[in-house]
Amino acid sequence: MSRLYKFPGGLKLAGHKTISTRQPISKAAIPDRLFVPLGQHIGSPAECTVEKGQRVLKGQTIGAVTDYVAAPVHAPSSGTVVDIQKFPAAHASSLPSDVIIIEPDGKDEWLEREPIPDITEMDPSELRNLIRCAGIVGLGGAAFPTFIKLNPAGHQISRLILNGAECEPYITCDDMLMRERPHEIIDGAKIMRHALNAAQVIIAIEENKPEAIASLQALASEFDWLQIQAIPVIYPTGGERQLIKVLTGKDVPSKGLPLDLGMVVSNVATAAAVHHAIDHQQPLISRIITVTGSGVKSPQNFEVLIGTPISDLIELAGGYTEDADRLVVGGPMMGITLKTDATPVVKASNCLLVQTPPDHAGEAIIRPCIRCGECVKVCPVKLLPQQLYWFSQAKYLDDLQSHNLFDCIECGCCTVVCPSHIPLVQYFRFGKSEIWKKEQETIKADLARERADAKTSRVERIKAEKKAQHAARAKKTAAAADRKKEIEAAVARTKAKKTADIDTAINQNTEN
Amino acid sequence: MVLTILSLGILASLFGLLLGYSSVRFRVEGDPLVDKVDSLLPQTQCGQCTFPGCRPYAEALVNGETEINLCVPGGEDTITALAETLGREAVPLSDEHASHVPSLAVIIEEYCIGCTKCIQACPVDAIVGTAKQMHTVIAEECTGCELCVPPCPVECIDMRPIKPDISSWTWPQPYMAYGAKN
Numbered sequence A: 001m002s003r004l005y006k007f008p009g010g011l012k013l014a015g016h017k018t019i020s021t022r023q024p025i026s027k028a029a030i031p032d033r034l035f036v037p038l039g040q041h042i043g044s045p046a047e048c049t050v051e052k053g054q055r056v057l058k059g060q061t062i063g064a065v066t067d068y069v070a071a072p073v074h075a076p077s078s079g080t081v082v083d084i085q086k087f088p089a090a091h092a093s094s095l096p097s098d099v100i101i102i103e104p105d106g107k108d109e110w111l112e113r114e115p116i117p118d119i120t121e122m123d124p125s126e127l128r129n130l131i132r133c134a135g136i137v138g139l140g141g142a143a144f145p146t147f148i149k150l151n152p153a154g155h156q157i158s159r160l161i162l163n164g165a166e167c168e169p170y171i172t173c174d175d176m177l178m179r180e181r182p183h184e185i186i187d188g189a190k191i192m193r194h195a196l197n198a199a200q201v202i203i204a205i206e207e208n209k210p211e212a213i214a215s216l217q218a219l220a221s222e223f224d225w226l227q228i229q230a231i232p233v234i235y236p237t238g239g240e241r242q243l244i245k246v247l248t249g250k251d252v253p254s255k256g257l258p259l260d261l262g263m264v265v266s267n268v269a270t271a272a273a274v275h276h277a278i279d280h281q282q283p284l285i286s287r288i289i290t291v292t293g294s295g296v297k298s299p300q301n302f303e304v305l306i307g308t309p310i311s312d313l314i315e316l317a318g319g320y321t322e323d324a325d326r327l328v329v330g331g332p333m334m335g336i337t338l339k340t341d342a343t344p345v346v347k348a349s350n351c352l353l354v355q356t357p358p359d360h361a362g363e364a365i366i367r368p369c370i371r372c373g374e375c376v377k378v379c380p381v382k383l384l385p386q387q388l389y390w391f392s393q394a395k396y397l398d399d400l401q402s403h404n405l406f407d408c409i410e411c412g413c414c415t416v417v418c419p420s421h422i423p424l425v426q427y428f429r430f431g432k433s434e435i436w437k438k439e440q441e442t443i444k445a446d447l448a449r450e451r452a453d454a455k456t457s458r459v460e461r462i463k464a465e466k467k468a469q470h471a472a473r474a475k476k477t478a479a480a481a482d483r484k485k486e487i488e489a490a491v492a493r494t495k496a497k498k499t500a501d502i503d504t505a506i507n508q509n510t511e512n
Numbered sequence B: 001m002v003l004t005i006l007s008l009g010i011l012a013s014l015f016g017l018l019l020g021y022s023s024v025r026f027r028v029e030g031d032p033l034v035d036k037v038d039s040l041l042p043q044t045q046c047g048q049c050t051f052p053g054c055r056p057y058a059e060a061l062v063n064g065e066t067e068i069n070l071c072v073p074g075g076e077d078t079i080t081a082l083a084e085t086l087g088r089e090a091v092p093l094s095d096e097h098a099s100h101v102p103s104l105a106v107i108i109e110e111y112c113i114g115c116t117k118c119i120q121a122c123p124v125d126a127i128v129g130t131a132k133q134m135h136t137v138i139a140e141e142c143t144g145c146e147l148c149v150p151p152c153p154v155e156c157i158d159m160r161p162i163k164p165d166i167s168s169w170t171w172p173q174p175y176m177a178y179g180a181k182n
Helices: A124-133 A173-180 A182-196 A210-220 A240-248 A268-279 A310-316 A374-378 A385-393 A397-402 A413-417 A424-511 B002-025 B032-040 B054-062 B075-086 B117-121
Strands: A034-037 A061-064 A079-088 A096-104 A159-164 A200-206 A226-231 A263-267 A286-292 A300-305 A326-329 A336-338 A351-355 B103-107 B157-161
Touching: A034 A079, A061 A096, A124 A182, A124 A268, A159 A173, A159 A182, A159 A240, A159 A268, A173 A182, A173 A210, A173 A268, A173 A286, A182 A200, A182 A210, A182 A268, A200 A210, A200 A240, A210 A226, A226 A240, A240 A263, A263 A268, A268 A286, A286 A310, A300 A310, A310 A351, A374 A385, A374 A413, A385 A397, A385 A424, A397 A424, A413 A424, A424 B054, B032 B054, B032 B075, B054 B075
Parallel strands: A159 A200, A159 A263, A200 A226, A286 A351
Antiparallel strands: A034 A096, A079 A096, A286 A300, A326 A336, A326 A351, B103 B157
């Protein structure tokens, strides 16, 4: 067991995990309709490649990538595309996004798959491309395309850390995966290690998951590059930077990446998805999700097809209890409240939490900030939440940035300890998106200014050119008039001379 | 006495030379304050401030010839920023009924007769087309200034409000009333 370190702040929270780990992972049936959103990841949404009425096979690409930071989407089951339309997304805004609606035919017929040759012979970039084509994104909740993370980009990777901390209360999908399917994670780790050329792989698991630790430990002894590491239970130890701190004592720089320290952190479920993509040629079309909370009758983990409506899953978990009043996707600390359960499960959905009034601080009354500093003590990033709160309220965007708002991981520790019950994270999310909005506006304004300047100078140039043309023409006319006068004068002179000559001749004749 | 006058005179002329040299050497092109004020304006070039564009308004502001509350698209945020930069008192928007909804111009193409009048009116060259050919608006470059609407002889330009979507959505400001329930 190697030495462990501590990150600043953090909280010890009640786990509420056992309520959803009593039952094994259950495979959810294929729903009547699958709603597959095109944008399920960080980056540009995928572009639809199917048409209404078209038959699709399980695993077929139905949304293709258009950008580097993007991931394709695949048909979760065979069936017919019945529509491509806007549908409310599992997003804090509940705004509609493009969704491909598939009516499964129940045959679950796979697209013909070609076996992938031995990966140890394969070039890492080829391997990354396969992972990209399988649509794999981080399954811990952020949904960042995995193939980008698996690119060492010239860095020497000393450690690949597989994150099995699962520190947020209620969520148990990674725990159940580690308990029941440890070989999938280790096989995935092998592939990811090859892609990164990493020396060592550490699977970090919180001490409150002894079954998961034991089941992985049983397999790990075969591999000298693999280490299973139990870590203390303290929220938010599953944050990427916090986990690196705990395991290595190193701090990832404010604007840097773990890659700068020669490390890559990925979720254990992502490793299992990589295993399925490479060893079984299965793209990311299903995931394990926890349905839990005091608002559902029988909390449990389900392996569910991406695109299954949330309402179907709630049904599988026995339905809502009578006092259920809030549906959260994600955990109680960082999750977002959904307005409707008609939205589908996406790649990033790790947990559905149905809360009842005593669960959430429904009765808490907001009072003014008394500057007690409790939030500063618990902040795992060493920020000053009380200061950021004032700046955010006053929209002092420059001050927010100079106080490193963007290092805030929105873990919610400050909100939990605030004796005045101020929804601090809401203020930080608001501040972040205001800064982002202002940046977008500046980009647009700069473009408009550039184009307006271009137009003004063009209009002026054309005006000047026209003026010059007029002047030239006027000059020409004047010159032509002068020439005419000259000719007239010459004609007159010649005429005069002629007359004179004739006169002389007449005179001479008369004299003769 | 003579020495004093002489030494001070020499010093004065030396400094004068130095100042003269540096004013030539470190000359600043244009007025930096105008640039700064211009950068605070939203660049819609709409002319609702009665000036023929954002930069002329910025120039007038710097010369103290006009009020800071004339920019309708910029709204309150712009007034605050201008007040801070110009050291003036922030005042409410001049036209209190003017509400700015960010929108885009859309040409209804079947009615367009190809007269090019809107192209000439567009301050940011966001309309493409040529005589007797259909015109269209480049959505990414349209600032929503509405200047193309009045010149159109067949009224085929619509101003359509930009619908919020997931990629442009931002978190709302938390509503905070002390004593309210969280």
